Amino acid sequence: MAEPTNVLTLDGNKVSFQAGQTVLQVARDHGAPIPSLCHLDGCAATGACRVCVVEIKGARSLVASCTIPAAPGMEVWTRTEKVIQSRRLNIELLLSMGRHDCVTCEANGDCVLQSLAYEYRVETVRFARPESHYPTEAANPMIIRDFSRCVLCGRCVQACNEVQVNEAISHGFRGARSKIVTKGDQPYEQSDCVFCGECLQACPVGALVEKQAKGRGRPWEMQKVKTTCAYCGVGCQMFLHVRNGRVVKVTGDAQSEPNHGSLCVKGRFGYDFIHSPERLTKPLIRENGDFREAGWDEALDLVTRRFREIRQAHGPDSLAGLTSARATNEENYLMQKLVRAGFGANHIDHCARL
Numbered sequence: 362m363a364e365p366t367n368v369l370t371l372d373g374n375k376v377s378f379q380a381g382q383t384v385l386q387v388a389r390d391h392g393a394p395i396p397s398l399c400h401l402d403g404c405a406a407t408g409a410c411r412v413c414v415v416e417i418k419g420a421r422s423l424v425a426s427c428t429i430p431a432a433p434g435m436e437v438w439t440r441t442e443k444v445i446q447s448r449r450l451n452i453e454l455l456l457s458m459g460r461h462d463c464v465t466c467e468a469n470g471d472c473v474l475q476s477l478a479y480e481y482r483v484e485t486v487r488f489a490r491p492e493s494h495y496p497t498e499a500a501n502p503m504i505i506r507d508f509s510r511c512v513l514c515g516r517c518v519q520a521c522n523e524v525q526v527n528e529a530i531s532h533g534f535r536g537a538r539s540k541i542v543t544k545g546d547q548p549y550e551q552s553d554c555v556f557c558g559e560c561l562q563a564c565p566v567g568a569l570v571e572k573q574a575k576g577r578g579r580p581w582e583m584q585k586v587k588t589t590c591a592y593c594g595v596g597c598q599m600f601l602h603v604r605n606g607r608v609v610k611v612t613g614d615a616q617s618e619p620n621h622g623s624l625c626v627k628g629r630f631g632y633d634f635i636h637s638p639e640r641l642t643k644p645l646i647r648e649n650g651d652f653r654e655a656g657w658d659e660a661l662d663l664v665t666r667r668f669r670e671i672r673q674a675h676g677p678d679s680l681a682g683l684t685s686a687r688a689t690n691e692e693n694y695l696m697q698k699l700v701r702a703g704f705g706a707n708h709i710d711h712c713a714r715l
């Protein structure tokens with residue numbers, strides 16, 4: 362009987378696949394745990410790290426499963442001795458590329474390379490570690506670039522060029538001097554970077570670090586709270602990383618629509634206002650040119666009375682509302698309701714910087 366199309370053999374079992382899937386995708390769909398590091402979902406395979414190697418019957422050497430399209434009749438082995446030895450060597454080579462002293466690394470506990478080294482028991486590195494040629498870049502307020510920890514996997518480049526299509530970074534230089542560069546190798550703040558932080562989220566090691574989150578908690582100390590970004594109406598899904606009741610970091614939720622993990626500069630980095638000491642927590646009433654603290658009942662009674670007086674004296678068009686991009690959509694909705702239904706005016710707007 363003829364073999365059904367789109368069926369291959371995975372570790373001795375016949376499995377079906379969709380046309381266009383890679384061997385890595387097929388294996389993951391069927392529960393075979395192939396590791397990956399440079400692979401970034403939705404982007405072209407680069408085959409840079411080779412930790413995803415598998416054995417394919419008839420192939421002259423091990424192949425990177427993220428780069429190979431599944432084909433009918435293929436016979437794939439994901440955990441042979443040869444495969445495991447090759448992955449161990451490739452992990453060791455990645456570890457030898459830089460300074461991977463996990464103790465003080467911000468990515469400790471959330472590092473793909475660290476997890477791989479643990480899983481494959483790569484406890485020593487036999488190869489000399491090159492001196493880092495490039496100093497850490499930390500001048501901009503958002504992203505620290507620690508080149509000594511970079512494994513040149515290229516995920517940040519793909520995140521920038523293929524996911525966000527900002528095309529601000531690329532691979533630069535050659536050999537031991539290879540580096541992820543901006544145009545003209547300028548620091549981020551002088552480049553085309555728009556600080557969306559997609560590169561930061563894609564980095565599988567500790568080479569890209571969020572500046573304002575640095576030193577504020579380990580991944581296992583954080584409570585991840587899923588929420589909706591309040592900055593605009595798109596409704597991007599994100600996680601607040603909370604420690605001791607304080608938001609210390611924000612990441613996009615890769616599993617949810619509409620953003621699939623991506624965020625803009627405001628959604629990702631614009632959370633410092635939450636715990637700002639300058640934030641007003643009590644109503645202030647201006648009297649004789651100075652503000653004094655007041656209770657909510659007194660403040661609300663005052664504004665209600667003054668709105669009524671102004672409306673009666675000058676008509677509804679004398680009143681307007683200016684809301685904030687930092688308020689939630691629901692709060693902005695209520696504000697326009699107050700202005701339109703309460704005041705009887707259509708003068709409602711918002712300011713992105715409020």
Ligand code: FES
Binds near residue numbers: 409411426
């Ligand atoms: Fe396949 Fe890196 S994940 S080569």
